[in-house]
Amino acid sequence: MIECEDLSKKYNGDFWAVDGVSLHVQPGQILALLGQNGAGKTTTVRMLTALISPTRGWARVAGYDVVKQPQEVRANVGVLTEQHGLYMRMTGEEYLEFFGKVYGLDAETRRRRTEYLLEYFGLAEAAQKRSGEYSKGMKQKLALARALIHDPSVLLLDEPTSAMDPESAQLVRNEIARLRSSKRTIIICTHNLAEAEALADQIAIIYRGRILLNGSLEELKRRVLGPVEYEARFAEPFEAGELNLPEGVEVASRSATSLRFRVEAPLAVNPQIVQELTSRRAPLVSFQEVSRKLEQVYLKTMAEAQGVTYAA
Amino acid sequence: MRRSWDAIWLVAQREFKDQIRDWRIVVPMAFLVLVFPFIADDTTRQAISFMNRYGGGLILDNLIPFVILVIGFFPLSFTLVVALEAFVGEKERGTIEPLLSSPLEDVHLYLGKLLVGVTTPLLFSYLSIGIYLILVSRRNVEFPSAYMLALILLLTFAHAVLMVSAAIVISVQATTIRAANLMASFVVVPVAFLLQGETMLIFWGNEDVLWFAILAVVLLAGLLVRLGLAHFKREYLLGREIDTLDFKGMYRVFRAQFVGGAKSIFEWYRVAVFDAVGRMKQPIFIVVVLGVVAVLAAYFWVVAELPPYLSNSPERMESFQQMVGDNLTLLEQFQEHVPAPLLFLYNTRTTIVFLLMGLVSFGTLGLTLFLMNFALIGGVLGVANLIGFSPLLAFAAGVLPHGVFELTAVILATAGMLKVGALLVSPNTERSIGETLLLALADWFKVFIGLVVPLLAIAAVIEVYLTPVLIKLAFPFL
Numbered sequence: 001m002i003e004c005e006d007l008s009k010k011y012n013g014d015f016w017a018v019d020g021v022s023l024h025v026q027p028g029q030i031l032a033l034l035g036q037n038g039a040g041k042t043t044t045v046r047m048l049t050a051l052i053s054p055t056r057g058w059a060r061v062a063g064y065d066v067v068k069q070p071q072e073v074r075a076n077v078g079v080l081t082e083q084h085g086l087y088m089r090m091t092g093e094e095y096l097e098f099f100g101k102v103y104g105l106d107a108e109t110r111r112r113r114t115e116y117l118l119e120y121f122g123l124a125e126a127a128q129k130r131s132g133e134y135s136k137g138m139k140q141k142l143a144l145a146r147a148l149i150h151d152p153s154v155l156l157l158d159e160p161t162s163a164m165d166p167e168s169a170q171l172v173r174n175e176i177a178r179l180r181s182s183k184r185t186i187i188i189c190t191h192n193l194a195e196a197e198a199l200a201d202q203i204a205i206i207y208r209g210r211i212l213l214n215g216s217l218e219e220l221k222r223r224v225l226g227p228v229e230y231e232a233r234f235a236e237p238f239e240a241g242e243l244n245l246p247e248g249v250e251v252a253s254r255s256a257t258s259l260r261f262r263v264e265a266p267l268a269v270n271p272q273i274v275q276e277l278t279s280r281r282a283p284l285v286s287f288q289e290v291s292r293k294l295e296q297v298y299l300k301t302m303a304e305a306q307g308v309t310y311a312a
Numbered sequence: 313m314r315r316s317w318d319a320i321w322l323v324a325q326r327e328f329k330d331q332i333r334d335w336r337i338v339v340p341m342a343f344l345v346l347v348f349p350f351i352a353d354d355t356t357r358q359a360i361s362f363m364n365r366y367g368g369g370l371i372l373d374n375l376i377p378f379v380i381l382v383i384g385f386f387p388l389s390f391t392l393v394v395a396l397e398a399f400v401g402e403k404e405r406g407t408i409e410p411l412l413s414s415p416l417e418d419v420h421l422y423l424g425k426l427l428v429g430v431t432t433p434l435l436f437s438y439l440s441i442g443i444y445l446i447l448v449s450r451r452n453v454e455f456p457s458a459y460m461l462a463l464i465l466l467l468t469f470a471h472a473v474l475m476v477s478a479a480i481v482i483s484v485q486a487t488t489i490r491a492a493n494l495m496a497s498f499v500v501v502p503v504a505f506l507l508q509g510e511t512m513l514i515f516w517g518n519e520d521v522l523w524f525a526i527l528a529v530v531l532l533a534g535l536l537v538r539l540g541l542a543h544f545k546r547e548y549l550l551g552r553e554i555d556t557l558d559f560k561g562m563y564r565v566f567r568a569q570f571v572g573g574a575k576s577i578f579e580w581y582r583v584a585v586f587d588a589v590g591r592m593k594q595p596i597f598i599v600v601v602l603g604v605v606a607v608l609a610a611y612f613w614v615v616a617e618l619p620p621y622l623s624n625s626p627e628r629m630e631s632f633q634q635m636v637g638d639n640l641t642l643l644e645q646f647q648e649h650v651p652a653p654l655l656f657l658y659n660t661r662t663t664i665v666f667l668l669m670g671l672v673s674f675g676t677l678g679l680t681l682f683l684m685n686f687a688l689i690g691g692v693l694g695v696a697n698l699i700g701f702s703p704l705l706a707f708a709a710g711v712l713p714h715g716v717f718e719l720t721a722v723i724l725a726t727a728g729m730l731k732v733g734a735l736l737v738s739p740n741t742e743r744s745i746g747e748t749l750l751l752a753l754a755d756w757f758k759v760f761i762g763l764v765v766p767l768l769a770i771a772a773v774i775e776v777y778l779t780p781v782l783i784k785l786a787f788p789f790l
Contacts, residue, residue, distance in 0.1 A: 075415035083406030
């Protein structure tokens with residue numbers, strides 16, 4: 001579990017790199033931390049790893065206080081850093097063996113975990129090669145294997161699939177999803193919004209050290225983009241005229257072959273909308289929710305934070 | 313304890329393997345280590361031939377220990393690069409963060425790096441020395457005793473620990489490998505000077521004197537390790553990307569500590585100067601006790617050791633008395649030769665030298681100079697006793713009047729300097745070394761300007777105008 005309240009870090013006397021961040025991530029949940037470069041994602045993660053001490057606020061990771069029990073925090077957290085951080089003259093196997101020792105695993109566990117991770121990430125054949133000879137994607141996979149070597153209960157992953165080919169990225173995403181199902185608590189820092197959308201249970205958007213938004217994807221969409229929209233598409237041009245719509249429904253936009261409705265309570269009112277359209281003999285082809293992406297939420301939030309107009 | 317050692321060994325072992333796998337490190341080092349003993353052997357041959365022809369027995373007798381010392385130092389200087397990049401290199405290559413994110417403790421990381429940093433240069437040094445000894449054993453020259461050889465090897469070990477501990481401190485503080493390498497001179501040059509001093513000990517002293525050099529170097533190395541550990545902070549290793557000299561910021565920190573928020577000179581004395589003196593109680597006590605011990609030790613040593621030396625030779629006694637008499641007659645012209653402002657400047661300069669020596673040695677060299685000065689007082693009083701004057705009267709008339717001010721000033725300056733050294737090696741991860749040093753120096757300068765300088769000025773006037781008169785009164789027969 002990861003919990004922090006008012007977590008803040010000040011540098012050079014007056015620059016707040018992170019300012020009042022509060023997060024609560026339960027076991028079995030993934031939180032995606034989104035933000036521009038320099039927004040404070042890495043500083044937040046470093047505070048949660050007990051690498052740097054907060055100027056204000058508190059954080060508990062895996063049940064340990066990051067200020068009072070830094071060793072315990074570090075022993076229970078798996079970290080994938082922004083740079084892969086591999087020792088280029090070590091082979092993949094030696095590297096995982098080394099970190100297994102660093103995390104105090106016994107010889108048998110080390111061997112078992114090393115074999116499993118090398119096999120899982122498709123590195124078994126390259127296990128005896130020095131990591132300096134690996135491709136970018138292989139290096140990233142080995143770094144991720146390092147973060148998992150001690151089977152940590154909390155994972156802090158900075159750009160876990162960057163530089164990976166689509167197959168490898170999918171493999172890593174599957175592993176992250178598997179870890180979630182085994183009740184790990186995970187924070188991912190990423191610029192890959194599709195990945196965040198696919199994996200995260202909770203999304204937090206950070207800007208200039210402050211959390212602008214935090215919640216589930218659906219909550220964020222509702223909060224930033226407004227109520228859900230549904231679109232009715234017609235087989236041929238249809239003049240709807242004045243529709244008799246139920247309370248809480250408004251027409252968002254219309255064209256000759258489609259109508260969009262902004263709906264507060266779709267379960268209750270959607271059947272009434274469809275009934276109204278069919279009663280007017282509308283040549284209805286489909287009636288479905290308009291898909292809204294995390295990207296829209298993110299870009300609109302950032303645009304508002306920067307005081308510029310968001311062009312959808 | 314066992315776990316700690318395992319963790320330290322783990323860090324050292326990985327780094328060691330990393331080095332021996334890098335041919336760019338191994339090949340040049342091995343080449344230099346193998347070639348240098350041959351050059352040194354040839355130099356020895358030429359030196360032997362030169363001295364056999366033109367004389368120089370003293371040099372010839374101690375030539376081998378000297379060359380061994382130099383050969384030991386040589387690999388240390390070029391393998392220092394390993395220690396210099398211990399932390400900053402990992403930072404630059406991006407490998408430091410996974411290591412820092414692990415449960416390894418600061419002391420494991422630090423001592424692991426230190427261990428490999430010392431072991432590698434030392435291996436090369438001893439290898440180089442070994443090759444040289446084999447080569448030189450063929451020459452017709454006096455071979456050093458096993459005891460002397462052991463001392464030189466120990467001294468080389470002490471050099472390695474000193475240089476590597478300093479290099480590791482640099483490596484933690486530097487933000488780039490380039491900056492760390494540039495700062496290598498601050499390690500190599502002082503040790504080269506130290507080597508010259510030790511060479512003098514080898515040529516002019518006896519073997520046992522080398523123990524003092526070994527102890528001094530080990531003490532300094534220990535203090536450097538303590539300094540590095542005291543200020544080791546994971547955050548600094550990750551946080552700083554570039555080095556910027558923030559003169560404004562430095563001035564702000566220094567000024568705030570120096571002024572202490574005082575609005576007037578009286579308030580400054582109350583809230584800043586006396587407060588700083590109050591925080592110096594412990595070093596003042598230590599300095600006073602050591603000062604008294606130095607005076608008494610020197611006094612009793614002179615009284616006990618000098619008479620047999622003088623009585624063995626009447627000529628020596630005569631010239632000794634002549635020298636004392638000449639110096640005392642100079643008292644009459646003291647004001648002409650040494651005006652008060654000059655004396656004041658000399659004493660002020662001396663206290664600043666104490667500080668500077670203390671800064672490069674965590675207070676130890678400054679304290680040594682202080683003790684030498686106090687020992688001189690004891691020695692002079694001992695001599696006064698030997699030539700028939702009352703040492704108490706000599707002290708009361710010749711030292712006490714200006715000494716009340718001068719010795720107080722020197723004690724305050726030395727205690728302040730010790731405090732600077734102590735603060736540097738005290739664990740404080742909240743402040744950087746630079747910030748700690750700046751604050752400690754501000755405290756020192758507060759005491760220096762507020763108390764030491766005025767006291768030295770008063771002392772200089774008394775010493776020039778009053779002390780000679782009092783000596784004359786106390787010893788009218790002079």
